[in-house]
Amino acid sequence: xxxxxxxxxxxxxxxxxxxxxxxxxxxxxxxxxxxxxxxxxxxxxxxxxxxxxxxxxxxxxxxxxxxxxxxxxxxxxxxxxxxxxxxxxxxxxxxxxxxxxxxxxxxxxxxxxxxxxxxxxxxxxxxxxxxxxxxxxxxxxxxxxxxxxxxxxxxxxxxxxxxxxxxxxxxxxxxxxxxxxxxxxxxxxxxxxxxxxxxxxxxxxxxxxxxxxxxxxxxxxxxxxxxxx
Numbered sequence: 286x287x288x289x290x291x292x293x294x295x296x297x298x299x300x301x302x303x304x305x306x307x308x309x310x311x312x313x314x315x316x317x318x319x320x321x322x323x324x325x326x327x328x329x330x331x332x333x334x335x336x337x338x339x340x341x342x343x344x345x346x347x348x349x350x351x352x353x354x355x356x357x358x359x360x361x362x363x364x365x366x367x368x369x370x371x372x373x374x375x376x377x378x379x380x381x382x383x384x385x386x387x388x389x390x391x392x393x394x395x396x397x398x399x400x401x402x403x404x405x406x407x408x409x410x411x412x413x414x415x416x417x418x419x420x421x422x423x424x425x426x427x428x429x430x431x432x433x434x435x436x437x438x439x440x441x442x443x444x445x446x447x448x449x450x451x452x453x454x455x456x457x458x459x460x461x462x463x464x465x466x467x468x469x470x471x472x473x474x475x476x477x478x479x480x481x482x483x484x485x486x487x488x489x490x491x492x493x494x495x496x497x498x499x500x501x502x503x504x505x506x507x508x509x510x511x512x513x514x
Contacts, residue, residue: 326339330342337374337485337486338485344375344377346378347435349481349482350483350485352482355495357511358510362379362430365431366387367387367430367432368427368432369386369432370420370436372405376388377402385404389408389423408420416437420442420445439458439464452498455496462491
């Protein structure tokens with residue numbers, strides 16, 4: 286399928302010499318690609334909003350764009366339960382895509398932005414032992430399809446998450462190249478996929494990593510490969 290760019294460029298290729306069209310093509314590619322990527326993805330808008338949004342201002346998770354696109358391709362998540370260690374734009378995104386969200390947050394003021402859209406619980410954010418004890422009391426007897434670790438003693442939260450993750454579930458760790466995630470989960474027998482790239486409104490690249498076991502619902506490969514627009 287030809288894009289509008291290819292259709293617009295076709296007459297130039299017929300009437301102009303190859304060296305000229307090569308320069309035009311390279312110039313357009315070098316300037317239009319980053320503009321289309323960072324404006325179209327919402328990166329530009331996120332930078333000024335100081336929060337993760339798409340180009341229309343709708344909430345996005347503060348994950349890397351490759352991870353966001355992968356999760357988008359698996360949406361909606363109707364009937365799925367999501368646990369987040371740390372709340373924010375991702376809480377709103379999961380809820381908007383059909384998931385039931387429980388978020389553990391240590392900052393009541395920050396968590397207020399998602400209150401009403403998700404089940405928000407305030408836990409201790411200054412002492413790891415107390416945090417784990419409070420989290421266990423809240424999570425007792427529950428199991429989740431997706432658990433997201435993006436704040437709140439990340440290494441400890443990642444280990445804790447294993448006790449509440451469904452067999453076919455997924456553990457999503459943001460900024461996964463740090464915070465001791467690798468060491469915390471090294472002996473858990475999990476597969477891992479790393480999604481490197483930029484995140485909304487962030488200059489430096491990092492990794493959002495998904496840890497999972499055989500049979501994870503995100504990797505069932507039952508859907509066609511999505512066409513990005």
